[in-house]
Amino acid sequence: MRILSGIQPSGKLHLGNYFGMMQPAIALQDEGEAFYFIADYHSLTTVTNPAELRQNVRDVAIDFLACGLDPAKAVFFRQSDVPEVTELSWLLSCVCPMGLLERCHSYKDKTARGLEATHGLFAYPILMAADILLYDSDIVPVGKDQKQHVEVTRDLALKMNHLYGEGLLRIPQPRIRESSAAVPGTDGAKMSKSYRNTIPLFETAKVTEKLIKGIKTDSTPVEDPKDPSDSIIVDLFRLVASPGEVEVMEEAFRKGGTGYGDFKKRLFSAIWEHFEPMRAGRAELEANPDQVDAILRAGAEKARSVAAKVLSRVRQAVGL
Numbered sequence: 001m002r003i004l005s006g007i008q009p010s011g012k013l014h015l016g017n018y019f020g021m022m023q024p025a026i027a028l029q030d031e032g033e034a035f036y037f038i039a040d041y042h043s044l045t046t047v048t049n050p051a052e053l054r055q056n057v058r059d060v061a062i063d064f065l066a067c068g069l070d071p072a073k074a075v076f077f078r079q080s081d082v083p084e085v086t087e088l089s090w091l092l093s094c095v096c097p098m099g100l101l102e103r104c105h106s107y108k109d110k111t112a113r114g115l116e117a118t119h120g121l122f123a124y125p126i127l128m129a130a131d132i133l134l135y136d137s138d139i140v141p142v143g144k145d146q147k148q149h150v151e152v153t154r155d156l157a158l159k160m161n162h163l164y165g166e167g168l169l170r171i172p173q174p175r176i177r178e179s180s181a182a183v184p185g186t187d188g189a190k191m192s193k194s195y196r197n198t199i200p201l202f203e204t205a206k207v208t209e210k211l212i213k214g215i216k217t218d219s220t221p222v223e224d225p226k227d228p229s230d231s232i233i234v235d236l237f238r239l240v241a242s243p244g245e246v247e248v249m250e251e252a253f254r255k256g257g258t259g260y261g262d263f264k265k266r267l268f269s270a271i272w273e274h275f276e277p278m279r280a281g282r283a284e285l286e287a288n289p290d291q292v293d294a295i296l297r298a299g300a301e302k303a304r305s306v307a308a309k310v311l312s313r314v315r316q317a318v319g320l
Helices: 015-030 050-066 084-093 098-102 105-112 124-133 144-164 205-213 232-240 243-255 260-274 276-286 289-318
Strands: 002-007 033-038 074-078 139-142 173-176
Touching: 002 015, 002 124, 015 033, 015 139, 015 232, 033 050, 033 289, 050 074, 050 276, 050 289, 074 289, 084 124, 084 144, 084 289, 098 124, 098 144, 105 124, 105 144, 124 144, 139 144, 144 173, 144 289, 205 260, 232 243, 232 260, 243 260, 260 276, 276 289
Parallel strands: 002 033, 002 139, 033 074, 139 173
Antiparallel strands: none
């Protein structure tokens, strides 16, 4: 079983990235043949500074490795180190109905929030489909918000198979993380760099604490009871604390007498402690950039050995 997942280097990785993609991906390393890539082509829809992009790619590589990705178990590489993906993306574009892309909610959501309506942003699902199909992927772990893009991938693979021969492209299956809702940002919306509501994984204590202090709360007085089921603070605390610690916080919410400022201090302490071992690992990797580069090069070689076979198969089928 081959597992495929990617992460964009469009800024500092945050709690939403970790609990939404990275932690599940790391857990899957022992379940099958894992291919994990840094989606730098995708990030060009939002990042236009080349120096910033290169630094983001390095930071993502270091962060992912520090959080537990094992290059002995997973193929880890830069998307752009496998140029075959762009050719497959074009071949898929030639059979993709416009209506299929026009129905994708991600494009509408991002443009509604102010992102420029570029062709790259509109055609994002086709490149994502190429990412998946290029490696004969069986399983694609995604959150509910990305399920539609995997469905687009399946539709395109089925159409290619219908036009050019059954079995040409492997039909992937999404693995939806039903048990985990989207990680809330500081404003209550899904945590996303695009929404500027994130809590980064590896910032300074001062910056992290300031961001947590800025979490949106209501105006309930300190002495009054508060609803833990409708609190960003509790939702985030649940990710990094034990069930017993969560129960204590929820009871303090219901009891009253504790202000949101105190709850935010507890949240900061829990987050800082949870990621302490990973911060130490990150410092070691940052001091050894050649090791990180070697891991990405080795991953790209393995990825290209698979990609070249799939693309050759498709080129021959379509008449190239």
